[in-house]
Amino acid sequence: MLKHRGFPSRLTGTDFHFTIRRENKKGATPLAPRKRYADRKAVDRAADRAFLAALITHFGEEPFERGNLDAGRLSWLLGREVVAVEPDFDPTSYEALLRVDMKAAERGFPELFAEEPEPEPWDDGWDDEDDAEDGR
DSSP: OOOOTTSOSBOTTSOOBSBOSSOOTTOOOOOOOOOOOTTOOHHHHHHHHHHHHHHHHHHTTSOEEOTTBOHHHHHHHBTTTEEESSTTOOTTOTTOEEEEOHHHHHHHOGGGTOSSOOOOTTOOSOOHHHHHHTTO
16 A cells, blocks of 8 residues: 655544555455535535645646545545546555546635635634734
8 A cells, every 4th residue: 555655644633534544454445426415514624625635735637546545535525526547446446546637626626726715714814923013
């Protein structure tokens, strides 16, 4: 199993994993497209967005091997933003080749491609340095 060095292991401050530590001796967890409903929690959507951003940053449009990327997290994007490269795609193989479909990624997550990124929901817009200058 290929380990993607430099790829983030999780969404910071959460338990949403992006990679796995070791190969499953019983075989890789099968990848299966999951339906994303509109009423998903904001943190779930943030995990999808962060994972896709990491894929784009790490691989761009180039094909990549599944390797140690988390099957559950990949499954949320599979068939839409992440597609199989080979026609004989094996969803249970760590060597399966995938790639990011940039057009689908831009349709599904336009905020990743915006000139000015949207602030995160927990960002109040205040800069802590400005407070220090005001003497507060």
